[in-house]
Amino acid sequence: MSATENLRVTDFSVSKEVFELRFNESLQALETFPKPADIDKYYESDDYISHTDNNSGFVNKIYQSVKQYMLSKKVRLLFQYKRNLKTVLDVGAGTAAFVKLLQTVNVQAKGVEPSEIARKHAADKGVKLFEKIEQVSGEQFDAITMWHVLEHIPDPKEHLRTCYELLNKDGLLVIAVPNYKSFDAKYYGAFWAAYDVPRHLWHFNQVGMQQILRESGFEMRAIKPMIFDAFYIALLSEKYKNGRSSIFKAFWIGLRSNWKALGNKEYSSLIYIAQKS
Template sequence: MKTKSTHIMCKDHLVSGEEFQIKETSRKGILKTLPVPEPNKIGDYYASESYISHTDSKDNFIDKIYQLIKKISIKRKYRTILKYKKDSKTLLDIGSGTGDFLNVSKDYNISSIGTEPNEHARELSRKKGNTIVEYLDQIQDKKFDVITMWHVLEHVYDPTMYLKKIHNLLHRDGLLLIAVPNYKSYDCKYYKSNWAAYDVPRHLWHFSKSGMKQLVEEQDFKITKLKSLPFDSFYVSLLSEEIKSGKKNIVKAFYIGLLSNLKALSTKEYSSILYIVEKNTK
C-alpha cells in the first residue's frame, strides 16, 4: 500500500519517546505508521514491563483493570464464537499473548493452538498447559473451525499476506474473528495524538470499517457481522488520560469512554470493533 499525506504525528509513549508519522495509504480507510522498524528491531519497542499483553502483571491499578476486563472479555469471546459457530471443535488464536484465552478453550471442548512471537509470553502460556508456537508458518497441514486475532492485525508487517495464510488454514465454513482499534471512534477524535490505541510503532496499521471491508474482501473473505467491544473505550481512555496529563484521571477517562460508547450507538464507530468474517464461498 503506497502512502500519501500525513494523517497525524504520534510519539511512542511506552519505550523510546520517538515520533512517528501515521500516513494515509492508497487503500482508503487504512493508515500506516512510518518509519516502520526493521524486523530485527521491532522487538525492542515491546521491551517494557508496562506492555501488559506480554505479562500477567497486577502491579498497579491499570494492570488490575486490564486483567479484570480480560477475564470478563474471554467469556464474551467464547459466547460470540459459539453463537456464530456452534459446532466449533478446533481453534487457532494468532498472537495469543500469555494464553488466558487459549486456556479456557478446554472448558468448551475446543482443541486449541496459539501463535506468539514474544518468548516471555510464550513461556507463561506453556505453563498454563497451552499448545503454542512462535510463528504462523510453523502451523502446516491443519484446518481450523475458528481462527481469532484479538488486536493482532494492527501489529503485522503485511496484513494482506497474513490474511492469505489464514484463508488456507480456515475450513470452508470456518469463522475468522478480527478485533482492531477504530480510528474513527469518538475517543480517538477526542485524544488525537494522545490516543493510546495508536500505540506507535507497535501498531503498524490503523483501520476503519471501510478499510477493513476492502482488505478482507480482497482476500476472498466477507464480513458478516460487526460487534462492539465496549470495554475497550474505557481502558483506552484510561491509558490516554495518563499519556495526555501524566495522571490517571479515572473519572474523566470513564466519562470519555462512556461518551464514546453512547455516540457509537448511532454512528457504530466504537473504540474497537470485532469483525465476524467468513470465506466468500460464492
C-alpha cells in the same frame, strides 16, 4: 483525520520516539512511519501487559479484571456464529488465556505467539504455543481469532491469505482492532493510546477493514463493539496527555464515545466476524 493529513504520534510507553501516521490508499488505513528495523525492542517493557499477567498497579488490575470477563464473552461469540465449533487457532495468543479457556470447553485450541516472554507464561499454564503461523501449515481450523493482532502485522493482506488457507470450508475469521474513527480517538488525537506506535503498524477503520477482508476472500457476517475498550484506552490516553490517569475523566470520555457510537457505530474497538467464502 482526512486521507490527506498526517499525524505525528509519540511512543509514550517505551522509547518516547516520534512516528508519523500516513494514509495508505491500498488498505484504506493509516500506516506507521518509519517502520523500525528491530521492532522487538519496542515490546521490551513491563508496561506491555498483553505479554505478561501483571496484576500490580491500578491500571493493570482494571485490565486483568476486564480481560477475564471478556474471555468468556469471546467464547460465547464464537459458538454463536459456529455452533459445531471443534478447532480454533488463536493468533497473537499472548499468555494463552483464551486458548486455555477454549480447551476447558472441549475445543481443540492452538495458539501462535511471537513473544518469547509470553510463550513462557503460556508454558507455565501447560500450553505450548507456536512462534510463527507458518509452523501451523497443513492444519485446518473451524475458526481463527486475532484479538488486537492485525494492527501489528507488517503485511495484513498476506496474513489474511494465510488465514484463508488454514480455515475449513465456511470457517470463521474473527478480528478485533482499534478504530481511529471513534470519538475517543478524535478527542485524544496524537495522545490516543490505541495508536501505540510503533508496535501498531496499521490503524484501521470500518471501510478499510471490510475492503481487505473482501479482497482476501471473506464475507462479512457481523461487526460487534468492544464496549470496555473505550474506557481502558481513555484511561491510558489521559495519562499520556496529562501525566496522570484520571479515572473519572476517562470514564466520562469512554461513556461519551460509546454513546455517540450508538448512532454512528464508530466504537473505540470493533470485532469483525467474517466467513470463508
